[in-house]
Amino acid sequence: MTKLSFLGKCGLMALAVGALATAHTASAKDLKFAHVYETSEPFHEWAVWAAEELEERTDGRHTMEVFPASSLGKEVDINEGLGLGTVDVIYTGNQFAARSYGPIGIAGAPYMFRDVDHWKAYRESDLFRDLAQGYRDETDNKVITQTYYGQRHVTSNVEIDTPSDMEGLKIRTPNAPLYMMMPNAVGANPTPIAFAEVYLALQQGTVDAQENPLNTIQAKKFYEVQDYINLTGHITDSLLTIVSGITWNSLSEEDQEILTNVLEEAAQGATQDIIESEDELVSWFEEEGTTVNKDVDREAFRETVRPHLTGEDVDWSQETFDRLQDL
Secondary structure: OOHHHHHHHHHHHHHHHHHHHHHHHHHOEEEEEEOOOOOOOHHHHHHHHHHHHHHHHOOOOEEEEEEOOOOOOOHHHHHHHHHHOOOOEEEEEHHHHOOOOHHHHHHHOOOOOOOHHHHHHHHOOHHHHHHHHHHHHHHOOEEEEEEEEEEEEEEEOOOOOOHHHHOOOEEEEOOOHHHHHHHHHOOOEEEEOOHHHHHHHHHHOOOOEEEEOHHHHHHOOHHHHOOEEEEEEEEEEEEEEEEOHHHHHHOOHHHHHHHHHHHHHHHHHHHHHHHHHHHHHHHHHHHOOOEEEOOOOHHHHHHHHHHHOOOOOOOOOHHHHHHHHOO
8 A cells, every 4th residue: 555545545534533523513412491480390300300311311412401480581482482493492381382283272271171180191192192293293393291280270369269259350371362261251351471570460469360380379489479379270281391393303313212201201200299299288378378268169160161162262173172071
């Protein structure tokens, strides 16, 4: 072999090694996981766990930083960010995902689920997988799983026992129609306000009430500026974990599977933590001096809302409704 040809072969080998290194670097990704919840909540704690697991299971090929408490924008913003590629993974309510694909919002409708077991059956069902695929077809974003968010209850400065007690009540809701369905049905005045601004709005009397699960009421300290927690249980709520289509399509099949696994395991962990904490929190709020009203006539609320769950004003078909109820 001549010196020239030897050097030429060495050069080709160097180029090949360089190309492999470049390809590896291009495939590596620093993911952004955005949500609107406080760092003290299980959603965030398990998101951080998922980030650590992703880095470990991919041998450092991918890292993921978690951005809590609306630090990358309000819920509408982070949903839009999926399509723009400015965020890679988000937690979001079914109702917000429904802005892009209406039928998936059915899981966020009031009194849609009988109890937590009914919700769990939905999460594991073909119906959920079908709706997740419909959302992907519409947006190219990938729904991975759901995390139990808790039963949503109304906090207020007046006791609420029946639907008529909410007539005219100015209640903060998230800016999505399904959150407003129950208040509208009972004659209240739903008022969308950004999540980060709710405490101040309650404190200043901009609104009279708000609705959220017990974990969120505690984390956001709403009990400090409201006298009653009325256990309406009007929505058995959950959060979708969604990966940007841009991000998903850039990952290898191996890394797609790893990301799916860590996000699903995080959802299971957070769900269990939240279910366990719901019963304990009733006593905790009472010890803090907040009145927890357990005498709400949920059946009266359910009957008032029931006519609104099907028909031309909702984004899902009668067939989809029946499939969910039959689970």
